[in-house]
Amino acid sequence: MPELDDATVAYVLETRRGFEDLRQAAAQLAGLLAMEASGARSEMPQHPLLAAAQELSRDAAESIRQARVTPRAQRHHDHLVHAAEEMRRALTAARRSLAIDPILRPLRAAYTELEGASRELPGFEMVAFGHGCCGLAGRKA
Numbered sequence: 001m002p003e004l005d006d007a008t009v010a011y012v013l014e015t016r017r018g019f020e021d022l023r024q025a026a027a028q029l030a031g032l033l034a035m036e037a038s039g040a041r042s043e044m045p046q047h048p049l050l051a052a053a054q055e056l057s058r059d060a061a062e063s064i065r066q067a068r069v070t071p072r073a074q075r076h077h078d079h080l081v082h083a084a085e086e087m088r089r090a091l092t093a094a095r096r097s098l099a100i101d102p103i104l105r106p107l108r109a110a111y112t113e114l115e116g117a118s119r120e121l122p123g124f125e126m127v128a129f130g131h132g133c134c135g136l137a138g139r140k141a
Contacts, residue, residue: 004072004121004122005070005072007068007070008070008072008073008121010068011067011068011069011070011073011076011077012073012121012122012123012124014063014067014068015063015064015067015073015076015077015080016123016124017060017063018059018060018061018063018064018067018080018084019060019080019114019117019118019124021056021057021059021060021063022056022057022060022061022080022083022084022087022110022114023114023126024053024056025053025054025056025057025060025087025091026053026087026090026107026110026111026114028049028050028052028053028056029050029053029087029090029091029094029103029107030107031049032047032049032050032053032094033100033103033104033107036098036100037100050091050094050095053091054091054095057084057087057088057091058088060084060087061084061085061087061088064077064080064081064084065081072121073120073121075120076117076120076121076124079113079114079116079117079120080113080114080117082109082110082113083110083111083113083114083117084110086106086107086109086110086113087106087107087110089106090103090104090105090106090107090110093106114126
């Protein structure tokens with residue numbers, strides 16, 4: 001990766017928290033989906049973890065929208081904006097219904113966008129999701 005200018009370094013520092021919060025919200029929602037898929041009665045629409053994920057996601061989206069984007073950071077920022085929107089869709093679906101597929105589709109899309117962001121700039125590492133509910137091989141989204 002080419003060296004970063006000072007404004008892009010400032011952008012990285014400014015958006016790292018939003019990235020981490022989106023990643024955490026995705027993990028929380030994936031955990032709730034795993035509980036639901038295993039047959040546990042998680043009461044997902046009222047579960048406190050869902051409320052926490054919504055708050056994290058909402059705060060992350062707001063901080064990402066306010067970031068000062070440099071030309072070098074534009075693709076990264078686009079990924080973050082799309083990840084935030086997909087997380088909003090996934091969380092909205094989780095509030096409406098316990099049906100897994102309407103939640104899983106945007107959750108997977110959000111995670112894919114976060115992975116894309118992680119490849120654009122240094123300092124945005126991802127944790128392997130391949131063994132979680134969103135990485136299940138053969139599952140149709």
